[in-house]
Amino acid sequence: MKRFQRPATSRLRFAISLGVVLFGIYGFSQFGWAQNSSESTPLVEKKGEVKKQVEASESDNSDKSTKTESKPSIPVVREAVAPPDKPLPAIEDAEPKEKPKVLEQIDSAFAKAVEYMAGVLFYRLGAQTEKFVSFTGSDIYVREKGSEGPFQKLTVDGLSADETIAPDDLEALFYRKKLIDPVTVDDRYYRMGKLDDQEVEYLAVKLPPVEIGDKTLKLGHGAKLVKEGETFQLVGDMRGLLDAETSLTDSEAKTLADAGWLKTTDDGQHIQSDKVGGAPIVVLWLALGAVYFTLYMRGVNFWGFSHAIEVVRGKYDNPDEDGEVTHLQALMSALSATVGLGNIAGVTIAMTQGGPGAFFWMILCGLFGMTSKFTECTLGQKYRTVKPDGSILGGPMGYLKTGLAEIGLGGLGRVLAFLFVVMCILASFGGGNMFQINQSGSTLLEQVQSKERKLVAELDQKIEDAAINKQTAVVSELRQEKNKRQEEIDKFSQTFNMIYGLVMAVLVGVVIIGGIKRIGAAAEKIVPSMCFMYIIACLYIILTHLGEVPPLVGAIFTQAFTGEAIRGGLIGVLVIGVQRAAFSNEAGVGSAAIAHSAAKTEEPVREGAVALLGPFIDTIVVCSMTALVILITNAWDNPDWVVRDGLSGAALTSQAFESEISWFPWVLSVAVVMFAFSTVISWSYYGERCWESLFGARSVVFYKILFLICVFVGAIANAGSVLDFSDMMILSMAFPNILGVALLSPKVRADLLDYWKRYKAGEFKEFK
């Protein structure tokens, strides 16, 4: 049996390049640059969820007018306090806990399962241990249970007689956001507790700035201070960057701990530790795979590019060859699956979490990903089945089973094929379906409701002002109005989501079950024009700010390597960039091979070349446009939008566009819905082929029904775990796929070199 003989020099070159890459990754992980926020980077923008890391302790209350009816019991600007010598007596919280409903129990069980899976599939290599302390200091005010009198401040010497809070002041305190975990049921605000076995009602009030040593520090309740060098530094709101000005030395931390103001673990330690940083295995797998393929195929993504353009233009389109579509049509079909929310929302998430540097790594991922796509789509073509009626069945299920069997790894091939198929089906329910419907629905809803929401936000502000000034009559009137409006908003949201889910389910159902090809065809053909419009809008913004672009480009490059924009450092930035790009262009995941195998050709390499263009258009063109707009409008670094309004993902993109083109958000919402629809339809095709390969063609109708159910559920679901789970499946398809493709890559390389030789010799017949 003749094995493929690599010439010795290129074998050496290959070994050296691979060694350099591996050493590089190892080196980074050892240099302690691998630091990242300990919260796992969210894969998706959760519906209506706002991530706030630190609550501002003293907001700009000092600017409020002092037109008061009576003096508030806690002065607006308080003097700093020094930590006491010993902690306050412990107060036990005695709030009755609600028994979780069945749905919540299922949700939390599922969430645990998803967390466990994420721990395995997204296990972070090179994670470091990080030490930190949590500030939990607060003032406690107590009164006997049932008494209607004032709350007395709890001190180390007992209850204070003169430092009290009157029941009338509670509302004002609540709106000034001074209360910690107030109970809002019945506007009670206080919590039930137990002090020395006596039942009490108590308030936990935020502390004023803390005086320690010769410094005064503003520490919000729950603030996290991370050990960096010699001191513990405060974690900020934006990208987890540390505030070196707000820091504690070890002895200062001990002082605070003695005062009972730091959270302690079960064994009384105030210094906690967490594993952070590193890179998830799947991201490393995708990145390494892409680099390996690029090196092994000798950089075909560069020199094959012009040939790819030739092919797509139809130069070699032979209508007699086996297949269903032309090269261009296959590319459009694959693109309609990959161009979606990832390009509009995912990129923005990457910028907000990773800063400009992440953009560089996204581009790099797109560039190297081109070769991953090339290799897997060539294999998809090579091992496809042409059915008697002329239709095509191809993709990873084909090459993993048949291809690996050819090189004597049939058992492994069947296992990998099975794994791939299962994950692809689940991914088609999740990332290719529920995620798209969920995100497009919420984007459209926000656009429709934006006026109402702004009104409610204004009312909130008025209520806050009135409460602080203790204008009780005004407060209750405004609150009634606000509650009415909020109720209307919530009811409308619910109805909207259900209707949206139903409409989408019907539209999708009409295409996939009813077989009405016109809708599907229309959607898939609209996507290129929507893309085009989107690019025009981006270009407009870029061109009108052309002067800002060069320094921006400079920042992109420098920050890509210094990683100073985020606490995660270089590795953090890299991981964010690669993860979002991989989710967007699906290179290495294997799904596109299913679409590309339908092209009319007898030359697998030719279709592989066409597939190269996928990540190029998706990541290097469309994603870059979005990224540049986000960077130019500074949306990624805008504390008003990101922290105050809690915008992220598609909502932040919309806001960024609105600041330049006021009417664009409407267009964007419509575009988002179209992108989502076409992605959903395309992924239903992938899922169907996988289902068919498992259960036979006759049972595909069950898949379709399940798929439609998911469309509806995706619109009404608010379960973050479900969305996280399905995105995990898309990226996890890469595990069996890249392994199989890597094992089969010698064949692809041989085919590529042979094809190129024949091409250069002019052996290919031209048709146009």
Add this chain to the structure above:
Amino acid sequence: MKKQCVVVPVDFSDNTEAAVRAALAFVDSPSQVNVIHVLFALDAVSPGVVFGGVSDESRTENINEHFDKLKLALDTPELGTEVRIGNPGVQITDYANELGADLIVIPSHGYHGFKRMILGSVAERVIRLAACDVYVLRRNDAE
């Protein structure tokens, strides 16, 4: 045992020729044997349908070309052929009823993987629905 009209469902896999030969053994003239291939309803989401020229007509044309090759291989130009679209079990037995067939010759398995997980094979469906005798061909490498 001679029959007057035999229907043979085929899927153009390895057992197709063997099935037709088995059917030919039951009749005097090849024109009494009718092969049928059933296609599934077209998938509106496949790239071929959305972008390309895949349609029921083009598929039927392709199948007929395969039938021509089959007839050539067996040297039986008078073989009856039929292409239908829909549920295989139902279409096959309907066709048999229309022709008034007195025998259906069918291979026991098609060419899909995970055969044991399939929710009922075509052969089982045909046996249940057929109005006439059914002759099931076992594979030589029976599982």
